[in-house]
Amino acid sequence: MPSPAIHVTDSLTDTQREQVRDLLARSTAADGVSALSEQSVLHLTSGPGRVRHLLSYAAERLTGYAQLEGTDDPAASGELLVDPDARRAGVGTALAQAALAQAPRARLWSHGRLPGALALADRLGLVAVRELHKMARPLGEADLDPAASALPAGFTARAFEPGRDEQAWLATNAAAFAHHPEQGSLTLEDLQERMALPWFDPAGFILVVADEQPDEVAAFHWTKVDPEETSSIDPTRPAGEVYVVGVHPTYQGRGLGRPVTSLGLAHLASLGLPEVVLYVDGDNRAAIRTYTGLGFRSIMVDVMYSHTVHQPLSG
Structure with missing residues (x-):
């Protein structure tokens, strides 16, 4: 069987964008997990220069899609998906090979550690270089206990204010995630x-500030409630999400991590949500210990594959 022809472009037309979204919806329904991250979905509307799109067609029908970010960067990463009706026909292999031809050191994500992705990685000689754990736990009355979210003396919590806090938050986010390839950038x-x-x-975007430096962000907990993120406890309700938690290095060791996490959990519990989820790198053992201590358990693992080991894989 001939290899599928791959079309490469730096921006999508409106028609291509809708085709990719339709393909993503059908892929997600078949696999139970989205093959594209939130960032990749946002990049579907990006102008030229931010990402590269690879599309596989059979006649006029889109059968596969891949997206590469940072093609000139040693830390380039990508994601791909294949039409459920076109699988085991070489589409995934052709897309992955085309992506690696564009960026030979690219790291390719498999969301949910699906058997098909594992087989593809093995076929191409890729190895697992990073894990991202999805963790979850129920929300309840105990999360509303003020004692759990009490901050150390000299610190105050408040909501993010659009138009005021963007630059201060970006500075703290960059410092807190200086070694994180996506979040810190x-x-x-x-x-x-x-x-x-x-x-x-x-x-739900909670900032913690030091009383003596009220214009700086010492720590933060950005929560998220996306109707498409349904709860495993009650599929008719959304789950809340610990979207991102960070502490500025200047304020680390001051006892802010646990209470700022609890502040976000209290906010989500106050909305009556049944469950909260979060994502954490598998090699971030300290964070996993913290979240495990707060009652979270791992329910899914995303895996990044590459020809070159860029980061240690958790044991």
């Missing part, structure tokens, strides 16, 4: 893209 444009999404709620 967020720009003002990235932040504004997320603030424009329907799920964004400033009340």
Whole structure:
């Protein structure tokens, strides 16, 4: 069987964008997990220069899609998906090979550690270089206990204020995640893209400030409630999400991590949500210990594959 022809472009047309979204919906329904991250979905509307799109067609029908970010960067990463009706026909292999031809050191994500992705990685000689754990736990009355979220003396919590806090938050986020390949590189444009999404709620974007430095962000807990993230406890309700928690290095060791996490959990519990989820790197053992101590358990693992080991894989 001949290899599928791959079309490469730096921006999608409106028609291509809708084709990819339709393909993603069908892929997600078949696999139970989205093959594209939130960032990749946002990049479907990006202009030239931010990402590269690879599309596989059979006649006029889109059978596969891949997206590469940072093609000129040693830390380039990508994701791909294949039409459920076109699998085991070489589409995934052709897309992955085309992506690696564009960026030979690219790291490719498999969300949910699916058997098909594992087989593809083995076929191409890729090895697992990173894990991202999805953890979850129920929300309840105990999360509303003020004692659990009491901050150390000299610190105050308040909601994020659009138009005031963007630069201060970006500075703290960059410092807190200086060694994180995605989170630490967020720009003002990235932040504004997320603030424009329907799920964004400033009340759930909690900042902790030091009383002597009220214009700086010492720590933060950005929560998320996306209707598409349904609860495993009650599929008719959304789950809350610990979207991102960070502490500025200047304030680490001051006892802020646990209470700022609890502040976000209290906010989500106050909305009556049945469950909360979060994502954490598998090699971040300290964070996993903290979240395990707060009652979270791992329910899914995303795996990044590459020809070159960029980061240690958790044991």
